[in-house]
Amino acid sequence: MRTSEDAVVVNMPGLGRSPEEHPAHARREGNALEATGLGKQYRRTWALRECSVAVPAGRVAALVGPNGAGKTTFLHMIVGLLQPTRGSVRVFGTTVGRDGAALSRIAFLAQEKPLYDGFTVAEMMRFGRVMNPNWDDDLARGRLDELRIPLDRRVARLSGGQQTQVALTLAIAKRPDLLVLDEPLADLDPLARHDVTSSLMAAVAETGMTVLLSSHVVPDLEGTCDWLVVLNGGRVQVSGDIDDLLSEHRLLTGPADSAEAVAAQLPVVARSSTGRQATMLVRGAGAVPDQRWTERPLSLEDLVLTYLRDPDAAALPRPNIVRAN
Numbered sequence: 001m002r003t004s005e006d007a008v009v010v011n012m013p014g015l016g017r018s019p020e021e022h023p024a025h026a027r028r029e030g031n032a033l034e035a036t037g038l039g040k041q042y043r044r045t046w047a048l049r050e051c052s053v054a055v056p057a058g059r060v061a062a063l064v065g066p067n068g069a070g071k072t073t074f075l076h077m078i079v080g081l082l083q084p085t086r087g088s089v090r091v092f093g094t095t096v097g098r099d100g101a102a103l104s105r106i107a108f109l110a111q112e113k114p115l116y117d118g119f120t121v122a123e124m125m126r127f128g129r130v131m132n133p134n135w136d137d138d139l140a141r142g143r144l145d146e147l148r149i150p151l152d153r154r155v156a157r158l159s160g161g162q163q164t165q166v167a168l169t170l171a172i173a174k175r176p177d178l179l180v181l182d183e184p185l186a187d188l189d190p191l192a193r194h195d196v197t198s199s200l201m202a203a204v205a206e207t208g209m210t211v212l213l214s215s216h217v218v219p220d221l222e223g224t225c226d227w228l229v230v231l232n233g234g235r236v237q238v239s240g241d242i243d244d245l246l247s248e249h250r251l252l253t254g255p256a257d258s259a260e261a262v263a264a265q266l267p268v269v270a271r272s273s274t275g276r277q278a279t280m281l282v283r284g285a286g287a288v289p290d291q292r293w294t295e296r297p298l299s300l301e302d303l304v305l306t307y308l309r310d311p312d313a314a315a316l317p318r319p320n321i322v323r324a325n
């Protein structure tokens with residue numbers, strides 16, 4: 001058995017509501033998730049501090065951060081596997097932990113996939129059906145059929161990508177309103193990552209669920225996710241609509257000798273310099289007071305990497321931090 005208790009989730013038997021009670025339109029109203037002042041301390045170490053973020057319903061949100069940033073800790077508090085030391089999490093307006101109501105709307109896929117090596121795919125689906133009152137067998141079978149995953153194949157004999165697809169099918173067929181995925185793309189090759197993200201997008205379009213997924217693979221998130229949360233050193237650096245964030249930020253490059261003067265005129269989020277060239281991430285408008293400086297188009301990866309390189313950079317303008325490489 002390749003599962004841990006943590007990995008099995010979270011649409012608890014008996015607590016679920018029927019899909020009719022969660023019509024697709026209701027899934028897209030308000031915030032799916034609200035964390036307020038969320039913090040978690042393990043003995044003396046704070047893994048997460050003062051995290052306040054909201055993810056609107058119907059979004060596909062990426063939770064990005066380096067190793068040890070607190071992503072798994074954050075996700076485990078959302079799905080009720082960990083109690084916050086400080087603050088609270090609400091899912092569709094209900095506080096997680098008070099009763100099972102919030103959890104009944106969540107499915108969680110942990111890093112370690114909740115699959116049994118010795119089971120066939122069909123047996124895994126039967127297991128899902130028995131464990132979950134909202135189970136949608138047509139959705140599960142249709143999905144596996146489309147993905148051409150043989151029902152009689154044992155889990156141990158599936159490829160890594162197919163195992164992820166089976167685990168994802170188990171989670172989606174629970175008909176959650178919020179699907180939480182911890183590193184679903186880890187260990188997959190580029191083709192499998194593409195297949196998993198596109199089939200996830202198809203499921204989102206069909207069901208209207210909200211998705212929150214953690215990942216290190218930022219380029220794969222572009223075009224898949226429309227909401228971004230960057231965690232770094234246990235704190236939230238950025239959170240917002242990806243299109244808005246990309247249009248609000250500008251990446252400027254120019255001569256290092258004028259960086260100080262240019263930075264004094266603009267809302268600079270982060271700065272770095274390599275030899276004679278300096279780069280700045282700027283949030284908001286404002287004319288660049290030096291024509292030698294040029295603006296580069298900003299990709300999601302640029303945005304994320306610039307924030308991650310500088311743990312003190314926050315989305316709101318703060319005192320400038322100069323980094324020399």
Ligand SMILES: Nc1ncnc2c1ncn2[C@@H]1O[C@H](COP(=O)(O)OP(=O)(O)OP(=O)(O)O)[C@@H](O)[C@H]1O
Nearest residue numbers: 042045046047065066067068069070071072073074
């Ligand atoms: N059970 C625990 N006891 C003590 N410290 C822990 C525990 N779980 C996590 N931590 C610490 O909390 C911090 C955040 O860990 P977490 O696993 O949440 O980060 P992460 O962003 O998911 O990392 P990764 O990308 O490597 O999975 C790390 O410093 C980690 O060592």
